[in-house]
Amino acid sequence: MSEMGLDLSGKVALVTGGSRGLGMAIATAMAGKGADVAICGRKQENLDQAVKAFGQKGIKVMARVANVGKSSEIADLFQAVEQQFGKLDILVNNVGMNILTPSVSEVDEGLWDKIIESNLKGTYLASSRAVGLMKKAGGGKIINISSIAARKAAMGMGIYCVAKAGVEMLTKVLAVELSQYNINVNAVAPGMVKTKFSQPFWSNEGMLKELTKTIPMGRIAETDDVVGAVLFLASGLSDFVTGEIITVDGGAMA
Numbered sequence: 451m452s453e454m455g456l457d458l459s460g461k462v463a464l465v466t467g468g469s470r471g472l473g474m475a476i477a478t479a480m481a482g483k484g485a486d487v488a489i490c491g492r493k494q495e496n497l498d499q500a501v502k503a504f505g506q507k508g509i510k511v512m513a514r515v516a517n518v519g520k521s522s523e524i525a526d527l528f529q530a531v532e533q534q535f536g537k538l539d540i541l542v543n544n545v546g547m548n549i550l551t552p553s554v555s556e557v558d559e560g561l562w563d564k565i566i567e568s569n570l571k572g573t574y575l576a577s578s579r580a581v582g583l584m585k586k587a588g589g590g591k592i593i594n595i596s597s598i599a600a601r602k603a604a605m606g607m608g609i610y611c612v613a614k615a616g617v618e619m620l621t622k623v624l625a626v627e628l629s630q631y632n633i634n635v636n637a638v639a640p641g642m643v644k645t646k647f648s649q650p651f652w653s654n655e656g657m658l659k660e661l662t663k664t665i666p667m668g669r670i671a672e673t674d675d676v677v678g679a680v681l682f683l684a685s686g687l688s689d690f691v692t693g694e695i696i697t698v699d700g701g702a703m704a
């Protein structure tokens with residue numbers, strides 16, 4: 451077993467969508483373990499607020515505007531990371547979004563493209579860029595944030611379910627392809643986590659009560675419930691783990 455444990459000192463981590471929610475919790479935890487951290491998001495004002503919030507915890511992050519679905523913005527982001535830190539050891543493909551949709555058979559093409567682009571294409575684009583830097587560094591860790599929606603169809607979330615299923619297969623494909631470069635690719639699949647993304651569900655008392663009945667542990671996750679699995683996959687403790695998806699859902703899928 452690696453002697454480094456969960457220590458990430460000397461490592462450089464990029465967390466996409468790190469300006470709030472789960473991404474912010476992951477970035478905070480990685481910085482707490484000694485990593486230099488970069489984050490991105492679409493909106494400068496969200497990044498500014500995040501930088502302030504990180505600063506109040508004594509954490510300095512590099513923050514750049516980049517929409518993960520746009521290859522030119524991803525190229526600029528990775529160039530900035532390389533310029534600032536000279537390398538990349540850890541990529542967390544955390545960005546994900548959903549827009550409540552009618553049946554997949556009825557949605558227009560634009561909506562399909564938008565949801566697939568943010569959740570799946572973005573993961574592919576960022577991973578591709580990361581691989582170049584990780585090869586130079588002699589290895590690395592890619593961690594994709596999936597969802598239990600990848601394995602359980604849900605009304606109103608059809609395209610998101612398809613996209614996350616794609617993220618899970620992309621995880622396995624890249625794991626197989628990149629092992630030769632000492633790059634581990636794994637995913638974490640949370641159930642519902644209390645963030646802005648899921649607020650329409652957990653802020654509705656009736657919905658929350660019904661949902662909670664399906665979770666053996668009797669509650670939805672806080673962001674910190676998910677962070678441990680990500681830290682494990684980012685650290686030397688998981689050096690022989692690749693192509694794996696860790697479900698963090700309080701037993702909902704068990």
Ligand SMILES: NC(=O)c1ccc[n+]([C@@H]2O[C@H](COP(=O)([O-])OP(=O)(O)OC[C@H]3O[C@@H](n4cnc5c(N)ncnc54)[C@H](OP(=O)(O)O)[C@@H]3O)[C@@H](O)[C@H]2O)c1
Pocket residue numbers: 466467468469470471472473490491492493494496497516517518519543544545546547568572595596597598639640641642643644645646647648
């Ligand atoms: N919350 C849940 O219940 C839950 C459950 C299972 C899985 N997940 C997954 O967990 C991950 C994090 O979700 P969350 O709940 O923390 O979401 P969130 O609170 O909505 O945060 C999303 C973050 O991503 C950024 N972002 C969104 N689209 C982007 C894009 N195209 N390019 C760059 N940045 C983008 C947002 O900033 P800007 O708005 O400024 O871009 C924000 O920083 C997602 O992959 C989600 O699918 C969440």
